[in-house]
Amino acid sequence: MNTHPIWSKLGTKSPLFRSTGGLLFGIFLANMTVEYSFPDIILATDIQGQVFYRGPVPESTTIPITKDSEVCGTSRKNTPIRVHTSGGLQHVIISIQGHPDTDSDQTQDYVLTNKGCEFYPAVGTVSINQKIHVSNKDAILHNTHIRTTDRAFLNVVLLPDSKGITKPFKKPGPMTIQCNKHPFMAGAIYVFAHPFHTTTDEQGLFRISGLTPGVYTLRSFHPVLGTQEQKVTIPSDGLASVTVEFSAPPP
Amino acid sequence: MRLSLEPIWPFNRPPRNPGALAVALSLTLTAFPAFSADVSPIERTPSAQTGKALYEQACAFCHGIGGQGDGPDAFYLGPYSAPRPRDLTSGEYKFRSTPSGSLPTDDDLLRTLTVGIPGYMPSFQSLSDMDRRHLVAYLKTLSPAFQEGKAQSLPLPPGPIPATPESIQQGRALYVALDCMTCHSEQVNSPEGLLTQGKLKDRRGLTLHPRDLTNLTSYKNGHSPSDIARTILTGLDGSPMASYLEALEPHPEQVWHLVNYILSLSSP
Incomplete structure (x- = not known):
């Protein structure tokens, strides 16, 4: 244990230490309130769940690639609905609506990487004021074109192995990502005005942390299958679990 | 009776003292600022309200009365051909000096109004500089994006350089x-x-x-x-x-x- 030089110099058995320590302890006791109540501590908890797809899975279509095939390959499968063998649905955007706490403490950049002529992650969620960092890990040139529903957010050319570019998100809403040089590349980002959001993984699983107990609306959005909402109750103790099911889109 | 379109005295003959007349005219213009739009302190501040009146006369035919790029002339450009007249409510502008995804500066909007877009939008150089600034003030009210703040122009690197x-x-x-x-x-x-x-x-x-x-x-x-x-x-x-x-x-x-x-x- 490191001891401050002044204490080493004085020594805990020195009369000066004993008298000063005793005086301070006496002042502490004199000022201590007799009644003390602990503040109510609200423990934040998590919600976890799984999103399933019930219905026939549409067959993937194949897109031929004629440009930069040495990096991008000669074809790409277009799979708008990605379903795991367990029935779990990937790339569903999950959010909690109506939570009183809207401040996000997310300070990490959202990293979007061009790699193998794909966007990683293909689908993601961010909070307002979080920054996106776009980079290119391919040995070819890409342009990353991110748009809101009505205007361009960013459209930049990135050299091979570019260090990238960073920009903050300022408005909530959906965004699309594409590369105009390689039109088969596609992705999406959803910007939220609160911190309670995520996307489902390959198995359709998700988890959102930091919720206080209460009744909220869980919103599930899939770009092909649409939006679902359901009420969820976050208990004061324990973990909330929920299951979401999407059915086949109408023909 | 002899009818004449000539202005009455003192303009139908040379002034006896041109210097005094010049002084009198300048004093008159100073006393009545409305005679000189460029001198008026009111006219020095671009007015979105004045710009709206100008917009409805000069721009709405293509860009629409609400600025959504859906004016009557836009129909004749062909509904399935691009580029369409700009939807001025979106806040998205092609011709800027600012980074991608940013709003244009006032000077960017003024430049487009002044020089036009070859083959598409006419130059509005026939309007006075102040009228074009009124228009810029009004254009910025059409999109809520302009309330986000001002964008900064990107500086160009030193140049151009000789085309060797x-x-x-x-x-x-x-x-x-x-x-x-x-x-x-x-x-x-x-x-x-x-x-x-x-x-x-x-x-x-x-x-x-x-x-x-x-x-x-x-x-x-x-x-x-x-x-x-x-x-x-x-x-x-x-x-x-x-x-x-x-x-x-x-x-x-x-x-x-x-x-x-x-x-x-x-x-x-």
Whole structure:
């Protein structure tokens, strides 16, 4: 244990230490309130769940690639609905609506990487004021074109192995990502005005942390299958679990 | 009775003392500022209200009364052809001096109003400078995006530089390295660039055609060296033309080589 030089110099058995320590302890006791109540501590908890797809899975279509095939390959499968063998649905955007706490403490950049002529992650969620960092890990040139529903957010050319570019998100809403040089590349980002959001993984699983107990609306959005909402109750103790099911889109 | 259209005295004959008349006129103009729009303190501040009246006379035919690019003349441009008149409510502008995804500056809007867009939007140089500034003030009320704050112009690197054969050659190498030919073709009538022609879309899904760089006067964002450098560095939001600011970041002065090469494409 490191001891401050002044204490080493004085020594805990020195009369000066004993008298000063005793005086301070006496002042502490004199000022201590007799009644003390602990503040109510609200423990934040998590919600976890799984999103399933019930219905026939549409067959993937194949897109031929004629440009930069040495990096991008000669074809790409277009799979708008990605379903795991367990029935779990990937790339569903999950959010909690109506939570009183809207401040996000997310300070990490959202990293979007061009790699193998794909966007990683293909689908993601961010909070307002979080920054996106776009980079290119391919040995070819890409342009990353991110748009809101009505205007361009960013459209930049990135050299091979570019260090990238960073920009903050300022408005909530959906965004699309594409590369105009390689039109088969596609992705999406959803910007939220609160911190309670995520996307489902390959198995359709998700988890959102930091919720206080209460009744909220869980919103599930899939770009092909649409939006679902359901009420969820976050208990004061324990973990909330929920299951979401999407059915086949109408023909 | 003799009718005359000549103005009455003192204008129908030379003044006896021209100096005194000049002093009197200047005193009159000072006393009644409304006689001189450029001197009026009111007119020095752009007014969105005045701009609205001008917009409804000069712009609404194409851009629509609400600014959504749906004016009556827009119908005659063809509902399935691009580019359409700009939807001024979106806050998305192609011709800017600001980074990709940013709003234009007041000077950017003023420049487009003044010079027009070759082949598409006429120049409004016939309006006074102040009237164009009134219009700029009104245009900014059409989109809530302008309440987000002001964007800053990107500084151009020092230049232009002389179009020497060496500079043009370096520009040609950049043109290839930056993959410009994917859209604009490597050579005139080369099938290389035509691969993407017809496949580039605007936000409405309408087909856009890459600019023919051999036709200098068709450059929509201007064809001076500075205009071309600005277009390369900022991109044209709302079209697939991306910003090359990041790509040229290590040596931004190289943009002038690229400009010299592009200008050489239209040289006789």
